[in-house]
Amino acid sequence: xxxxxxxxxxxxxxxxxxxxxxxxxxxxxxxxxxxxxxxxxxxxxxxxxxxxxxxxxxxxxxxxxxxxxxxxxxxxxxxxxxxxxxxxxxxxxxxxxxxxxxxxxxxxxxxxxxxxxxxxxxxxxxxxxxxxxxxxxxxxxxxxxxxxxxxxxxxxxxxxxxxxxxxxxxxxxxxxxxxxxxxxxxxxxxxxxxxxx
Ligand code: HEM
Numbered sequence: 001x002x003x004x005x006x007x008x009x010x011x012x013x014x015x016x017x018x019x020x021x022x023x024x025x026x027x028x029x030x031x032x033x034x035x036x037x038x039x040x041x042x043x044x045x046x047x048x049x050x051x052x053x054x055x056x057x058x059x060x061x062x063x064x065x066x067x068x069x070x071x072x073x074x075x076x077x078x079x080x081x082x083x084x085x086x087x088x089x090x091x092x093x094x095x096x097x098x099x100x101x102x103x104x105x106x107x108x109x110x111x112x113x114x115x116x117x118x119x120x121x122x123x124x125x126x127x128x129x130x131x132x133x134x135x136x137x138x139x140x141x142x143x144x145x146x147x148x149x150x151x152x153x154x155x156x157x158x159x160x161x162x163x164x165x166x167x168x169x170x171x172x173x174x175x176x177x178x179x180x181x182x183x184x185x186x187x188x189x190x191x192x193x194x195x196x197x
Contacts, residue, residue, distance in 0.1 A: 002140060002144075004177070004179075005066050005067070005144070005177065006144060006147060006148060008066045008177065008178070008179040008180065009057075009060070009061065009064075009066045009144070009148055010148050010151050010152070011179070011180040011184070012060050012063075012064040012066070012170070012172075012178075012180060013056060013057050013060035013148060013152055014152065014155065014161065014186065015060075015064075015163070015167075015170055015180060015184060015186075016056065016059065016060045016063065016064070016111055017056055017152065017156070017161075018161060018162055018163045018186065019111070019163070019167075020111060023052070023056055023113065024156065026052045027052055027053045027056060027152060027153065027156050028156040028157070030049065030050060030051070030052055030053050030153060031053075031152075031153040031154070031156045031157035032157060033049070034049060034050075034153060034157075035153075035157050035193070039196075045146065045149075045150065050149050050153065052113065053149050053152050053153055054145070054149050055113035055114075055116045055117075056113055056152065057145065057148050057149055057152065058113070058115075058116050058123060059111055059112065059113050059115065059116070061130035061131075062096075062099045062105065062115075062123075062128065062130065063099070063111060064170060064172070064178065065096045065099065065130040065178065066177045066178050066179065067096075067130070067131075067132070067177055067178075068094060068095070068096040068097075068178055069092050069093060069094040069095060069096070070092075070093045070095060070132060071090065071091070071092055071093075072090075072091050072092075072093060073088065073089070073090055073091075074086065074087055074088060074089045074090075074091060075087065095129040095132055095133055096129055096130060098126075098127035098128075098129065099127065099128070099129075099130075101127055103127075104122065104125045104126075104127030104128070105122055105125075105127065131144075157192065157193060158191065158192060158193050158195055159188050159189075159190065159191055159192060160188070160189040160190035160192060161186055161187070161188060161189065162186065162187050162189045163184075163185070163186055163187070164185035164186060164187045165185070167184070170184070171183035171184045172184075
């Protein structure tokens, strides 16, 4: 399941990267700098050296989260925003609905990685929840972040990747979790470096 999550979120991030050529170039520059003297070691992946790539992933997680909602069973009757939730009720919590709120993310339908630099820091609002919220938020979030970032860096270092055709909207399947649909096609336009084994 988590492997599927990782691949699907990587697919979404790749789509947004290919849609934004200027960002694609900046990520490629980070990758080329990291691989300039052969394979980087774990210490090389410091936050400043993966800054753009990491913010591309953060914005892909906002625009196209693979887990947009969670299902819960109410254990104690309670009132939320004036609605009584009776014990035993099954509820759906759309924790990423706020990702498209103008209040938390101005101009929410624009892919903008500068949301995550000071003073904007929009990810620090409670509206940013690609890994859930509260006690049971994702235990693998930091691991997932790092691995998807490394995958994006490796893909851009070794290949030039393009969308096979222009897309007005990201083709996605909503269930069982959100994923790029088979209609989304990419093309390896160029192999930029030899893959050392
Ligand atoms: C892009 C990748 C991933 C996303 C977007 C993601 C997202 C989520 C979300 C939304 C939840 C539910 C939080 C809630 O119910 O409030 C969750 C739970 C969880 N995730 Fe992830 N996840 C990802 C990858 C991973 C990976 C790679 C691992 C393990 C290595 C992992 C381990 C877990 C665990 C153990 C929980 C349950 C935590 C608990 O119930 O206390 N996740 N994840």
